[in-house]
Amino acid sequence: MRISVIGTGYVGLVTGVCLATKGHQVICIDKQLKIVKKINRMEAPIYEPGLEELLRNVITKGTLVATTDLKSAVMNTDISIISVGTPFRDGKIDLRYIESAAQEIGNVLKEKNSYHVICVKSTVIPTTTDTLVKSILEDASGKKAGEFGLAMNPEFLREGKAVQDFMYPDRIVIGAYDKESFESMKNVYKDFFDAPILKVNLRTAEMIKYTANALLATLISYSNEVAVICEKVGKIDVKEVLEGVTLDKRFNPRVNNQLIYPGMVSYLKAGCGFGGSCFPKDVQALLAFSKELGYFPSMIQATLAINYAQPYRLIERLEEILDTLENTKIAVLGLSFKPETDDIRESPSLVIIKELLAKKAKVIGVDPIAIENTKKKFPQNELLHYSTDYKHALQEADAAILVTAWSDFTKISPQEVKKLMKIPILIDGRRVFDKSSFEAAGVQYIGVGLAE
Ligand code: UGA
Numbered sequence: 446m447r448i449s450v451i452g453t454g455y456v457g458l459v460t461g462v463c464l465a466t467k468g469h470q471v472i473c474i475d476k477q478l479k480i481v482k483k484i485n486r487m488e489a490p491i492y493e494p495g496l497e498e499l500l501r502n503v504i505t506k507g508t509l510v511a512t513t514d515l516k517s518a519v520m521n522t523d524i525s526i527i528s529v530g531t532p533f534r535d536g537k538i539d540l541r542y543i544e545s546a547a548q549e550i551g552n553v554l555k556e557k558n559s560y561h562v563i564c565v566k567s568t569v570i571p572t573t574t575d576t577l578v579k580s581i582l583e584d585a586s587g588k589k590a591g592e593f594g595l596a597m598n599p600e601f602l603r604e605g606k607a608v609q610d611f612m613y614p615d616r617i618v619i620g621a622y623d624k625e626s627f628e629s630m631k632n633v634y635k636d637f638f639d640a641p642i643l644k645v646n647l648r649t650a651e652m653i654k655y656t657a658n659a660l661l662a663t664l665i666s667y668s669n670e671v672a673v674i675c676e677k678v679g680k681i682d683v684k685e686v687l688e689g690v691t692l693d694k695r696f697n698p699r700v701n702n703q704l705i706y707p708g709m710v711s712y713l714k715a716g717c718g719f720g721g722s723c724f725p726k727d728v729q730a731l732l733a734f735s736k737e738l739g740y741f742p743s744m745i746q747a748t749l750a751i752n753y754a755q756p757y758r759l760i761e762r763l764e765e766i767l768d769t770l771e772n773t774k775i776a777v778l779g780l781s782f783k784p785e786t787d788d789i790r791e792s793p794s795l796v797i798i799k800e801l802l803a804k805k806a807k808v809i810g811v812d813p814i815a816i817e818n819t820k821k822k823f824p825q826n827e828l829l830h831y832s833t834d835y836k837h838a839l840q841e842a843d844a845a846i847l848v849t850a851w852s853d854f855t856k857i858s859p860q861e862v863k864k865l866m867k868i869p870i871l872i873d874g875r876r877v878f879d880k881s882s883f884e885a886a887g888v889q890y891i892g893v894g895l896a897e
Pocket residue numbers: 568600601602603604605658661665711712713714716717718719720721722723724727782783
């Protein structure tokens with residue numbers, strides 16, 4: 446099929462490149478000429494494992510091209526997939542980029558005689574596609590929905606694993622205005638054999654996306670809430686508690702009585718809280734939208750409140766040990782919101798750095814690739830330094846807090862910590878280290894959800 450993808454952020458570009466890899470003819474559209482040129486030079490403008498290699502293949506094969514010319518792209522394709530940003534601003538989701546994409550596509554549809562499907566992939570609050578997008582398209586094109594197709598196809602891509610998630614999806618959700626729109630979208634995914642396709646209406650597709658992100662975020666906050674209770678009681682490890690709970694087959698299905706996912710169930714883990722460009726934004730947008738509908742969603746509100754408090758709890762525990770943070774030096778291990786990315790948006794590390802500085806501690810931020818992004822937010826000064834070398838940071842620090850479970854950090858041995866630090870104190874904000882072996886080596890170990 447011939448497909449236009451509007452917006453070349455991590456969702457748009459991954460979608461375009463993966464669909465071109467599957468044999469579709471794809472045109473990626475972006476307003477920024479700089480980005481378009483970069484894509485055509487076979488350079489991925491974002492860091493996403495595996496993406497640049499696929500990009501090189503599809504540009505070389507000629508199945509993908511980037512342009513700033515939306516009109517000719519829409520004229521020469523059968524489907525337009527809208528993947529523009531939907532940021533959270535001033536207490537609600539900002540749909541201005543969706544509106545302008547719909548307007549521009551609608552203007553082209555006025556002149557286009559053949560059937561064209563418009564598919565929203567961006568995360569939008571329920572009703573956006575079947576009211577706002579539909580009416581903009583109808584007004585601009587002078588046609589009625591049905592004369593053109595309309596679909597909503599949410600993405601479930603994790604940063605750092607986006608290519609893998611696109612190529613091997615757990616499910617494909619297609620919200621369709623009518624049968625013809627659904628059939629066209631089904632054709633887009635005809636080579637993703639194993640993935641079940643769920644056919645729903647437009648607003649259900651939008652709601653599935655929000656519900657999925659809010660549920661995953663809620664599992665994290667629930668784990669963090671249980672962690673606080675465990676800490677208050679003492680001598681209970683939240684990790685064992687959650688393991689004991691999730692060995693239930695209802696959480697952890699088995700095949701021939703063998704666990705499919707040995708170890709902890711994803712997202713039911715205590716830690717520093719969730720960050721990134723998706724969970725915080727989407728949960729806030731769902732909260733704001735529900736309030737607009739006249740309903741106060743207390744569970745969703747609690748998910749956010751627990752997440753807000755979680756990084757501060759780590760600082761409190763550190764303060765309990767050091768008495769005061771004034772004039773101490775703290776190594777913050779990990780700046781990105783999760784491993785394998787340089788993205789620091791809404792990262793718990795930002796709250797931790799800010800709070801440590803407010804309490805007059807000195808900070809060394811350690812990360813393999815996210816230092817430059819963090820410096821834009823917190824420039825280096827006499828109280829705040831950055832390093833890619835955790836050994837150097839540990840030598841300098843009075844205590845260390847593990848915030849992001851980069852593999853370099855999770856491999857740190859108890860002996861190394863003992864040798865490098867003057868008085869070894871380690872706060873394990875991700876529960877990746879083994880308490881007893883660190884204690885046996887003479888390290889004071891403090892884990893989230895675990896207290897004596
Ligand atoms: C998330 C969803 O997982 C994707 O399915 C979705 O498509 C995407 O948002 C989106 O809406 O675009 P992402 O933000 O890339 O993907 O990252 P995750 O790997 O889900 O992690 C989100 C946050 O939760 C991170 O800060 C991570 O550290 C935290 N997390 C994750 C935990 O604190 N505990 C866990 O057990 C798992």
